[in-house]
Amino acid sequence: MIQDIYPHIYNNTFEPGVKPSNDDIIFSFEEDQVLMKDEHQFYHYHEISKESICYYLFSIDDTKFFLADLTSLNHIKVSFRTMRTFEDQMLGFAAITAWHLYRWIQDNKYCGKCSHPMDFDQKERAMRCPHCSNIVYPKISPAVIVGVTNDKGQILVTKYARGHYQSYALVAGYYEIGETIEETVKREVKEETGLDVTDIQYYKSQPWSFSSSLLFGFWCKAHGDQPIQMDESELRVARWANRDEEINTLDDASLTSEMIQYFKQGKVV
Ligand SMILES: [Zn+2]
Known part of the structure; x- marks a missing residue:
């Protein structure tokens, strides 16, 4: 199954403020498309602008995975569905898990109670409204x-x-x-x-x-x-x-x- 990536170890411990290292992978999406360097490779941190805002997602072994907006880079787009059978199953699993979190963030830019823009919570994996304190967890x-x-x-x-x-x-x-x-x-x-x-x-x-x-x-x-x-x-x-x-x-x-x-x-x- 797609999540069976052993001997790789998936770690989703919430760690706010984690900074990317050069070889960490940066995912970017547009709707149901994954932005890739080419059909085999995702972007690494050393290949993107240091101005990019990177949101930490999770890690697998020693590699950390982040979400950022890479639409200004020279990229190709592939459907998120192709990640189901991506050549490197560990990366396919990482990409689709990242897409899940991307969808949740996209769907919750604004508070459903008071319409104020949402922030990332600093204590847990959640979106928090700074105006009314409404908390929205990932949709599962x-x-x-x-x-x-x-x-x-x-x-x-x-x-x-x-x-x-x-x-x-x-x-x-x-x-x-x-x-x-x-x-x-x-x-x-x-x-x-x-x-x-x-x-x-x-x-x-x-x-x-x-x-x-x-x-x-x-x-x-x-x-x-x-x-x-x-x-x-x-x-x-x-x-x-x-x-x-x-x-x-x-x-x-x-x-x-x-x-x-x-x-x-x-x-x-
Ligand atoms: Zn609110």
Whole structure:
């Protein structure tokens, strides 16, 4: 998965006032585009103007990552989505995590309560209104990825009705307010496929900055011979797949792909 960058170590401890060193990496974005020196390289601090205002994001090993406005430099733009399979996975993970923080900062330039320009808080990773003290933390939306299996040892696979992702997926959806995350699992499976599920078991989580999400992977069972009633506004495919079937997924960056592989390897009964 994209966050599996071991032996590299990601460190997101909040450290205000950290200054960049020459070899540190400076990310810059415009909407959903990443600004790069060329298609293989991001900018280092020694390559940018010393007048640039750099906001510290996080570090990986000894490299610190900052956000700055590099639009005046000679750059190319690439879609943030290409970071999903960037040649250096550690840098791809860093870039998409930085983009998540960039989006949060862009969306909170002004206070939602009093419209005053927001400042960066000095004690924690948050935006603070200097006028009314409103605090806004990074937006992170919980969501579930659900591997549903049946009594025949099959797995429920889906294809989304909309969007750019046309490979096989699992039932997925956002947490709704007032429910437990296990209730999210039951509700999403019921809404998308009409199935009632039991035996809900937590599997793994994944930070998924492409949609400002934290994904929770679960396994569960749909017992008996329940018919699939697909929600056509959400899905264009919802069907049972056998373990030995070829199930194409986009790449191995996502929790969805890992869960499908885990099932195919016979690790879920
Ligand atoms: Zn305010």
